[in-house]
Structures are given as C-alpha cells and as structure tokens.
Amino acid sequence: MKLNQITDNEGARKVRTRVGRGIGSGLGKTAGRGGKGQTARKGGAKAGFEGGQMPIYRRLPKRGFNKPNAVEYNEVNLARVQAAVDAKKIDGKATVTAAELLKAGVISKLAKGGVRLVGKEKFSAKLSFEVFYATKGAVATIEKAGGSVKILRPAKAEEAKQA
Numbered sequence: 646m647k648l649n650q651i652t653d654n655e656g657a658r659k660v661r662t663r664v665g666r667g668i669g670s671g672l673g674k675t676a677g678r679g680g681k682g683q684t685a686r687k688g689g690a691k692a693g694f695e696g697g698q699m700p701i702y703r704r705l706p707k708r709g710f711n712k713p714n715a716v717e718y719n720e721v722n723l724a725r726v727q728a729a730v731d732a733k734k735i736d737g738k739a740t741v742t743a744a745e746l747l748k749a750g751v752i753s754k755l756a757k758g759g760v761r762l763v764g765k766e767k768f769s770a771k772l773s774f775e776v777f778y779a780t781k782g783a784v785a786t787i788e789k790a791g792g793s794v795k796i797l798r799p800a801k802a803e804e805a806k807q808a
Contacts, residue, residue, distance in 0.1 A: 660676055718761035719743065719752045721776075723768045726751060730770040741774045759797065762787075 664676035677686045693700050726746075729735045734749035743760045746752045759777030764786070771790065771791040777798045779787075784794045 714721040716758035717756045718758040718778055719746075719754070719756045720761045721746060721751055722766070723762065723786060724766040726762075726772070727766070727768050727770060730772070735770075735772070737770060737772060741772050743776070762794070783805055 646771040662672065663670070664672040665674075667673045671779060683690060690696075693702060695701070718785065726735065726741070728752050729746075729749045735741060735745060735751075739745065743752070743755055746760060747755060747785060762776050762779035764780075765782040766786070768786045770791050772787070773793045773795070774787065775795045775797055777796070779794050779796065787794050
C-alpha cells in the first residue's frame, strides 16, 4: 500500500447539498421549504406555540404537589458502605456518621436532612450508624450483621403517641 492509495471508507464523506442556487438545480426558489409562511422562514415557532390555539400545557389541568418544606436526604445504599469498608476507607470500630461517609467518599455533599440508609443487600460489616433516617430493610440487614442504627431525626407526633 502506498500513500496515494489511501482513501476514505465508502460514504464517509458526503457533499453538502447547496440549496437556493437557481431553478435548474432542482432546489432553487423555495429551497425545499415549500410555500410561504412561518415554516418557510428561519427560526420557526417558539417551543409550545400552537399558532394562537391554547397550548396543550395550558389546556390540561395541573396535577401533583411540590412540598415547600421537603427534606433532602443523602441516600446511601448499604452496598456502597460495604464497598468502602472493603476498601478500608471506613473504620470498622468508629461510629459511622455523615462526616465519616463524606470523608470516605460515599457521599459527595452534606444534605440538610442528613443521611438516609437504604437497601437490603449482603452486608457483613459490624458497624454502628448514626443517621437521620433508615429503611426497615436496611436496619434489619445491619442488625443481622451485628451492627446497630441510631436514628437522629426527631420523632413524629404519631410515633411519640405509640411509644
């Protein structure tokens, strides 16, 4: 093979179609855009504009609710904690808090609501956690491995009545 024999793959280079270059080219006059009007112009319509008709996002009723005081948690899966323990990033003897998880790289920032433990994966580390929330499955998995979970969030009114 010589340098003058090197070529592109078939179909790798395509010549751009030049439009609006006379009636003889086949794409002259309207340049493939049809007749007059808004669609023939560049820019087109605004997104969601339906030509003066009431747009669908205003015809349909609103649904749902955005809670103004929603609590944002750092959700931590037990598998990620187990991986950090296996990589010796988390000390097995100390209490695992949000600061410890941040230092180990399990979470990237401290959320206002604190840490929320989730997951029912295989978990073998005997750790004691201090978190703001933990699912029932996560608590059961941790206690089965010999660890403990301390919930830091304040008890709700209903939970306080039952206790």
